[in-house]
Structure formats: C-alpha cells, structure tokens
Amino acid sequence: MSGNEEDKRSTERRSYEFADPEENNLEFRHVKIGSNPGTPSLLKLPSLPQAKLPGPPKGLLRPPRLTEHQTSLTVKKEWTANVATASWEVCPEELDLVPLDFPLERTHREIRGSDACKVATRISSALQKLSIQADYNKDEAKCQTADFVTFHIRLFAGGEGCQPVVVELQRRNGPAMTFMQSCRAILNAAEGVPMDTRKKKCMPPFNKPIGEMKCLQGLSLSPKDPVKEADGSVVKAIELLKEEKSDLNVLGMEKLCHLTDPMKCSRTTSTHVAKMIILGVNKDIKVRCEMYSCLSRAGEDDEDTEGFMDLARQLRHHALRVFDNCLQLISVKDAVKEQPWIKETLIPMLLRVVQNAKSNPHCAYVATCCLSNLVSSCEHGRESVQQYDGAIDALQQASIVGREYHDLLASETNRCLERLL
Numbered sequence: 001m002s003g004n005e006e007d008k009r010s011t012e013r014r015s016y017e018f019a020d021p022e023e024n025n026l027e028f029r030h031v032k033i034g035s036n037p038g039t040p041s042l043l044k045l046p047s048l049p050q051a052k053l054p055g056p057p058k059g060l061l062r063p064p065r066l067t068e069h070q071t072s073l074t075v076k077k078e079w080t081a082n083v084a085t086a087s088w089e090v091c092p093e094e095l096d097l098v099p100l101d102f103p104l105e106r107t108h109r110e111i112r113g114s115d116a117c118k119v120a121t122r123i124s125s126a127l128q129k130l131s132i133q134a135d136y137n138k139d140e141a142k143c144q145t146a147d148f149v150t151f152h153i154r155l156f157a158g159g160e161g162c163q164p165v166v167v168e169l170q171r172r173n174g175p176a177m178t179f180m181q182s183c184r185a186i187l188n189a190a191e192g193v194p195m196d197t198r199k200k201k202c203m204p205p206f207n208k209p210i211g212e213m214k215c216l217q218g219l220s221l222s223p224k225d226p227v228k229e230a231d232g233s234v235v236k237a238i239e240l241l242k243e244e245k246s247d248l249n250v251l252g253m254e255k256l257c258h259l260t261d262p263m264k265c266s267r268t269t270s271t272h273v274a275k276m277i278i279l280g281v282n283k284d285i286k287v288r289c290e291m292y293s294c295l296s297r298a299g300e301d302d303e304d305t306e307g308f309m310d311l312a313r314q315l316r317h318h319a320l321r322v323f324d325n326c327l328q329l330i331s332v333k334d335a336v337k338e339q340p341w342i343k344e345t346l347i348p349m350l351l352r353v354v355q356n357a358k359s360n361p362h363c364a365y366v367a368t369c370c371l372s373n374l375v376s377s378c379e380h381g382r383e384s385v386q387q388y389d390g391a392i393d394a395l396q397q398a399s400i401v402g403r404e405y406h407d408l409l410a411s412e413t414n415r416c417l418e419r420l421l
Contacts, residue, residue, distance in 0.1 A: 088120035088136045095139055095157040098166055107180075108168040109187045110158055119165045119190050123153060126189035130182060131408040133361055145182060146362050146408075148314055149174030153186070230269045233259055234276060234285055241294040246311040249294050253318035256287070260325035274326035278335050278342075288341075291319055313360065320353065320366040327370055332377035336384060343384045347374070351391055354413075357398035361406040364398055368409065371395075372416045386420060395420070 092115055098104065111119050127134045127143060134143045134153075141153040150173045156166035167190045171179045189195055237259070240252025258264045259273045275281045277288055298312040323346065336342055350367040357364035374381040385391055395413050402410030 088124040088134075088141060090116045090120040090139060090155060092116040092157070092162040095155055095162055095165075098156045098158060104166070104168050105170050107170070107183050107187070108166060109190065110164040110166055111190055112164040114165065114192065116155055116157075116162055116165050119167065120155065122189050122192060123167070123186060126186050126195060128405055129195055129407050130185060131361075131365070131406045132182060133405065143182075144362075145174070145178060146365075147174065147178055148317075149178045149182070151179055151182075226266060226268045227272055230259065230272045230276075231282065231285060233269075234273060234287055238285070238287065238290045241290045246298065246315070249298070250311055250315050250318065253291070253294070253315055253322065256291075256322045257318050257325065260322055260329065262329070270325070271329050274329040277322065278326045278330055279339065291322070295319055313363070316353075317363050317366065320350075320363055320370065324366055324369045324373070327373040327377075332373060332381060336374065336378060336381045342374075347371070347384055347388065351385075351388060351394055354398050355390075355394045357401045357409065358405075361401060361409050364401075365406060365409040365412055368395070368398065368412045368416055372412060372419070375416055375419045382420065392417070392420060 095116055123141070124134065124136070127141075130145075132143050132145050134141050139155045142150070143153060144150045149171070151169055151171045154168045154170070156168065158164040158166045167187060169179075169183050169186065185195060233255070237252045237255040240248050240255065243249060243252075256273070256277075260270050260277070262270045272281075273287075276285060277291075280286075280288065295316060298315050350370050353360070353367035354364050354371070371385060375385055376382075395417050399410055399413040399417065402408070402413055
C-alpha cells in the first residue's frame with residue numbers, strides 16, 4: 001500500500017470524527033427518556049425493513065391457535081354474589097374448560113357420570129352439614145370454616161359436553177390440617193359418597209394434673225401456685241388487648257380462650273379465670289372491661305380482601321367463645337342474680353349477634369350456645385332472655401338460617417327454643 005493512500009484514509013477518518021453532529025443527524029448520541037414527545041427514546045427503535053421469513057418446511061404444520069376456552073385465565077373475575085343462596089345453582093353450559101396451561105391444585109377431583117348441577121347440589125349440602133359458611137357465584141364458591149380457614153371451590157368442564165366435571169379446592173388462609181379434613185369430605189360428597197355424620201371420638205381429658213403422672217414422680221418440681229400463674233397469664237393477655245395492632249388483639253383474646261378451656265389448661269386455672277371474667281373476683285385485674293374496650297375499638301366487620309382474614313370478626317368470635325367457656329365452668333344461677341351486667345349488657349349483645357346469623361353464622365352459633373347455658377341454668381336466666389322483645393323471633397330466624405347453611409346453628413337454636421317455649 002502506497003503512502004499517498006494511507007494519508008488519504010487518515011484524513012477521511014479525522015474529518016468524520018470531528019464532524020458536526022447536526023450534519024450527521026445521529027439520534028443515538030443524545031438520549032433522554034422522559035415524557036417530552038420530541039425527545040428521542042431508546043424504547044422506539046427505527047423501523048427496519050424486514051425480510052420475509054421462510055415458511056415451515058414441507059411435512060410440518062403450524063400448531064393450531066388455542067380456542068377461547070383453552071387460553072390461560074388472565075382476567076380476574078369479579079365477585080357479584082351479594083345475597084347468599086341456600087343451594088349452589090350452576091349452568092353446565094357456562095362452565096369453562098380447563099385451560100391447557102392452567103395448573104390445577106392437587107386438591108381437585110374429576111367427577112364422571114354426574115352433571116354439574118348435581119355435583120353442585122351435593123357440595124352445597126355437604127357444606128351445610130359441615131357447618132361451613134359459603135357464598136356462591138356461578139361456578140365458584142367462597143367458603144370459611146369455624147376456625148377461620150378460607151378456601152375457594154371452582155367447577156370446570158373437563159371436556160366437551162361438560163364431562164367430566166372437575167372440582168378444585170384452593171386454600172387461601174388458615175391451618176392446612178383443618179383444610180384437608182374439610183377438603184376430603186367435600187370431594188367425597190361431590191362423588192356421591194354418603195357423609196359420616198357420627199361424632200368422632202375425642203381424646204379424653206386428664207383426670208389428674210400432669211405433675212402427678214408416674215413418669216414424673218422422681219423429679220423434684222418446685223411447687224407453684226396455680227392462682228398466681230393464672231393471674232400472670234391474664235395480665236399478659238390484657239397487655240395484648242391494649243395494643244393498637246389488631247393481630248395482637250386477636251392473640252390476646254385467643255389466649256383468654258385457652259385459659260378458660262379445661263381441655264387446654266388445668267381445671268383449677270380455667271375455673272379461676274372464668275370467675276375473674278364473670279364474677280370479677282380479682283378487683284385489680286379488670287378483664288371484662290378490657291375485653292369490651294378492645295371490641296369497641298375493633299369496629300364493624302370489614303370486607304375480606306383476597307387471601308387475608310377479617311381480624312375484627314375473628315376478634316368477636318374469640319370473645320364470644322370466652323363467654324361460652326366461662327358460662328360452662330361456673331354456677332350461672334348465682335351469677336345471673338349477683339351480676340346485673342349479664343342481664344343489661346351480655347344478653348342484649350348475644351341477641352344482636354343472633355339477629356345477624358345470615359351474615360355471620362359462626363358467631364351466631366357461639367352466641368346461641370351462651371344463651372342456651374343461661375336459659376338452662378335457672379328460671380331467672382330464662383326469664384331474663386324472654387323479657388327482651390324479639391328474642392324468640394331472632395332465634396327462630398336463626399334456626400331457619402341454620403337449616404339452610406349451618407347444621408350446628410340449627411341444632412343449637414332448636415335446643416334453646418325448646419327451653420324457652
């Protein structure tokens with residue numbers, strides 16, 4: 001290569017490097033991403049001529065497009081069920097096919113030989129017998145158990161002609177063990193397997209304290225005062241009730257439930273705590289006042305968001321359970337006469353909960369249990385409930401709701417009405 005050619009190339013290179021940017025009109029030299037429409041952006045590349053892609057080789061065909069029912073579920077369905085219905089009404093022609101790229105939960109089952117309407121009727125009947133609250137909306141049902149396990153039931157069409165019917169259960173919140181117990185019963189009922197309504201045998205309670213067991217006789221255990229331990233536990237529960245966070249309030253109320261349950265603590269401890277709440281034996285620890293204060297701060301029930309629990313409803317349910325445990329442990333006959341707050345505050349509150357049985361059957365069931373304890377204890381308790389206007393009507397309406405949605409509520413309201421009438 002001659003020297004003249006090298007000089008000529010170096011001159012051209014220098015002239016290009018020091019050229020004016022406006023003359024070269026290079027948009028990529030100054031880039032600013034913003035809302036200015038005149039600003040060039042990296043997100044909009046210049047259109048380039050595209051070469052025509054070659055077709056598929058001979059002997060191969062393009063895969064067919066997915067049909068409307070086979071696409072993935074990308075649009076969230078709106079829940080339009082405002083009024084609960086006693087049975088699940090499903091239109092088989094409106095069931096969606098299982099999408100090809102939609103992974104079903106392991107808790108699903110294919111029901112063959114039965115149409116969708118029959119399967120939905122079996123499921124709604126099983127939910128009533130299991131006392132599971134349910135709201136139905138076309139091919140989906142929202143369910144909640146007494147211990148706040150929430151799950152959804154969804155129906156799909158497994159093929160053309162809606163056969164087989166695919167039943168899927170999806171847990172949203174709560175203990176997995178309780179969910180699996182309900183799930184097996186619901187899926188078996190969907191197949192037409194009759195439910196076993198016999199009561200399961202529970203573990204018998206201890207007839208003596210654990211410290212008196214033979215395996216612990218050789219150990220040197222320091223003696224403890226159960227009354228002082230119970231007072232200390234109640235004080236810790238009150239501290240949780242005074243917190244501003246709702247989840248801590250629920251933990252405090254749940255702690256009181258355990259302290260008043262003789263199946264979860266000693267009989268001495270549970271009876272002492274029950275007397276503190278109902279009779280107020282310890283003037284320094286005002287448990288009942290803190291419970292009312294916590295419930296007043298909780299407010300009304302909020303609408304459940306997807307995957308989260310309504311803490312206010314859970315708090316009220318635990319509070320009703322505390323009163324139910326206490327009324328079973330102490331002599332209600334003396335308590336009704338000596339404690340005017342039972343007649344003035346407790347009974348009206350229980351009746352208000354029973355009146356809202358359709359919106360919250362779980363709380364209505366526990367409130368009815370409290371009323372049954374008051375009615376069956378003595379004549380004074382029965383008269384205290386009867387004197388309120390609308391008490392009988394509220395229990396009768398709750399009985400109708402129980403026969404449609406909640407079997408435990410139906411049986412308890414019937415038992416209470418038999419003693420009132």
